[in-house]
Amino acid sequence: MYGGGNVFETMKATALAEEDPIKLAEFEARIDRGEKIEPTDWMPQLYRKQLIRMIEQHGHSEIIGALPEGTWITRAPGFKRKLALMAKVQDEVGHAQLLYSAAETLGKPREQMIEDLISGKSKYSNIFNYPAFTWADSCFISWLVDAGAIVNQLANSKGSYGPYCRALERICAEESFHLKYGHHCVIHLATGTKTQREMMQAAVNRWWAPMMHFFGPSDKISVHSEILMRWKVKMASNDECRQQFLDMYVPKIWELGLTIPDENLKKNEATGTWEFTEPDWEEFKRVINGDGPCNKERLAVRRMAEERGRWVRQALLAPQAKYVTPLA
Amino acid sequence: MNQEAIKDLLYKMADDQLILGHRNSEWTGFGPLLEEDIAFSSMAQDKVGQSWQLYKILNELGESDPDIVAFMRNADQFHNSQFVELPNGEYDFSLIRHFLFDTAELIRFQMLSESSFEPLANLAKKIKGETKYHSMHAKIWIKQLGSATEESISRLQGSLDEAMPYAFGLFEVSKFEQELIDTGIFAGEEALKALWKNATTEVISETRLTLPDMESITPVFGGRYGSHTEHLQPLLDEMSEVFKVDPTADW
Numbered sequence: 001m002y003g004g005g006n007v008f009e010t011m012k013a014t015a016l017a018e019e020d021p022i023k024l025a026e027f028e029a030r031i032d033r034g035e036k037i038e039p040t041d042w043m044p045q046l047y048r049k050q051l052i053r054m055i056e057q058h059g060h061s062e063i064i065g066a067l068p069e070g071t072w073i074t075r076a077p078g079f080k081r082k083l084a085l086m087a088k089v090q091d092e093v094g095h096a097q098l099l100y101s102a103a104e105t106l107g108k109p110r111e112q113m114i115e116d117l118i119s120g121k122s123k124y125s126n127i128f129n130y131p132a133f134t135w136a137d138s139c140f141i142s143w144l145v146d147a148g149a150i151v152n153q154l155a156n157s158k159g160s161y162g163p164y165c166r167a168l169e170r171i172c173a174e175e176s177f178h179l180k181y182g183h184h185c186v187i188h189l190a191t192g193t194k195t196q197r198e199m200m201q202a203a204v205n206r207w208w209a210p211m212m213h214f215f216g217p218s219d220k221i222s223v224h225s226e227i228l229m230r231w232k233v234k235m236a237s238n239d240e241c242r243q244q245f246l247d248m249y250v251p252k253i254w255e256l257g258l259t260i261p262d263e264n265l266k267k268n269e270a271t272g273t274w275e276f277t278e279p280d281w282e283e284f285k286r287v288i289n290g291d292g293p294c295n296k297e298r299l300a301v302r303r304m305a306e307e308r309g310r311w312v313r314q315a316l317l318a319p320q321a322k323y324v325t326p327l328a
Numbered sequence: 329m330n331q332e333a334i335k336d337l338l339y340k341m342a343d344d345q346l347i348l349g350h351r352n353s354e355w356t357g358f359g360p361l362l363e364e365d366i367a368f369s370s371m372a373q374d375k376v377g378q379s380w381q382l383y384k385i386l387n388e389l390g391e392s393d394p395d396i397v398a399f400m401r402n403a404d405q406f407h408n409s410q411f412v413e414l415p416n417g418e419y420d421f422s423l424i425r426h427f428l429f430d431t432a433e434l435i436r437f438q439m440l441s442e443s444s445f446e447p448l449a450n451l452a453k454k455i456k457g458e459t460k461y462h463s464m465h466a467k468i469w470i471k472q473l474g475s476a477t478e479e480s481i482s483r484l485q486g487s488l489d490e491a492m493p494y495a496f497g498l499f500e501v502s503k504f505e506q507e508l509i510d511t512g513i514f515a516g517e518e519a520l521k522a523l524w525k526n527a528t529t530e531v532i533s534e535t536r537l538t539l540p541d542m543e544s545i546t547p548v549f550g551g552r553y554g555s556h557t558e559h560l561q562p563l564l565d566e567m568s569e570v571f572k573v574d575p576t577a578d579w
Contacts, residue, residue: 063357063362066356066357067357070356070357072570073353073354073356074350074353074354074563074566074567075566075567075569075570076570077399077570077571077573077579078395078399078571078579079376079380079394079395079398081579082353082376083373083376083377083380086353086356086369086372086373086376087369087373089356089357089369090356090365090366090369090370090373093356093357093359093362093365093366093369094362094366096362097362097363097366100362135570135579185579188578188579189579192577192578192579193574193577195573195574195577196574196577196579301357301358304358305357305358305359305360308358308360308418308419309359309360309361309364309419310360311360311477311479311480311483312360312361312364312419312473312480313360313361314477314479314480315472315473315476315477315479315480316472316476318476318477318480
């Protein structure tokens with residue numbers, strides 16, 4: 001999981017005027033040639049800032065995303081599911097570790113990023129502000145939210161910043177297993193007993209709107225991102241990702257006998273694009289700005305974890321602590 | 329070979345691994361740092377996996393399917409020590425429990441890798457390999473936090489004092505104890521306890537922590553015979569919440 005629908009700041013037109021024009025031209029030429037930018041290379045401040053923001057948001061999405069699914073680890077039905085879900089959510093926490101490390105190469109320490117998360121200054125994927133009420137909700141997340149994230153992350157893994165691309169390649173490899181796990185769970189529910197089928201359908205009904213929001217606002221209304229595309233920070237537009245997701249997964253959802261709660265959803269065979277009811281972008285804005293069903297709870301949980309763990313982190317920094325070498 | 333004696337031994341070990349694995353997994357998303365979140369999840373996966381394998385041996389001896397055994401029994405049918413069912417508390421308690429338990433488990437499975445009951449000996453060889461890393465992880469952290477700040481030392485000391493009577497409960501003897509020893513299936517809890525005391529004393533002596541006087545500890549027994557704290561049944565209710573919606577369904 002879980003990166004998707006990143007929120008970018010509106011950029012000031014003057015920001016680039018302050019950069020050295022020769023270095024800027026060289027930088028852009030390197031990106032045009034498909035070269036990767038590495039941590040010690042020169043880069044415009046704006047590039048650095050937007051990348052930190054994007055990678056950090058992605059990292060936050062991983063640890064916050066571990067909460068709605070993590071809550072089902074202790075309730076997963078049977079050994080196979082219990083073990084798989086533990087491993088899956090553990091991967092997500094590992095992704096956060098990897099992403100924070102990638103963002104640190106741009107100069108922002110992990111502690112500062114986590115501080116910005118719990119103070120509400122940094123965002124994370126909006127979809128985790130919705131609750132996972134049932135086991136089927138957790139299965140929906142494992143399959144389809146991860147699928148959405150893969151669409152986004154595969155595109156971004158072709159981007160220009162070396163450490164982020166390498167992190168994404170590894171993340172996508174792990175995500176592909178999550179997707180298989182999630183699909184396996186959904187197949188069992190959707191083709192199972194009446195109770196299981198109803199549970200799965202209810203989850204699809206609950207999660208469809210947040211899923212459509214996942215890729216971010218429509219290109220028609222989203223913040224201008226031409227320069228981010230040129231610098232290969234953002235590799236595909238929100239609408240492109242959404243279309244690709246619909247194309248890959250709507251048929252698979254229908255195939256299982258599940259319905260999608262949007263009567264206007266269909267593929268226009270003439271244009272090759274999917275048509276759907278315009279998502280409620282006012283709700284999206286409201287939730288991303290803090291007024292969703294779980295925003296307060298998610299941050300409160302994260303804040304509590306940080307506070308409860310503070311003495312451990314302080315003890316690790318203690319000057320009198322002896323460094324203990326690994327035993328093997 | 330007395331099957332009841334072997335089953336009793338397998339059940340208590342499988343239940344210990346399952347319940348502590350479940351507790352470890354509760355740290356997912358809440359660890360004091362990401363690296364510990366990940367470490368506790370790895371140990372949880374190993375322990376739940378180990379319990380599964382132990383239940384599979386029981387299944388071969390005629391007991392029910394592992395999912396049924398794990399997800400459908402009530403607290404009084406579980407043979408785990410009370411130590412593993414206690415809530416995680418703060419990280420200091422979880423760490424101390426991890427240290428005391430895994431020090432014992434490493435020795436236990438080293439002993440069992442010599443067992444005359446071959447399926448168990450084979451499995452024990454695999455489990456001791458995994459548990460070695462759990463034990464190493466615990467030692468590194470105990471040494472680090474047990475010698476760091478006043479807060480970390482006093483927290484660990486408090487948890488150590490609280491945990492010890494429960495840790496002694498791990499070595500509650502089975503009603504088949506002598507038979508297990510005589511038939512070479514398991515060298516017995518008393519032998520294990522002696523080795524465990526030495527191993528824990530050695531690690532603690534390298535820290536600023538103090539071990540309580542081992543001779544004056546009153547062990548908390550009962551778990552091996554189905555007597556549990558008020559914490560086990562809610563844990564089991566949570567664990568089986570989805571499974572019990574329809575135990576015959578394929579999830």
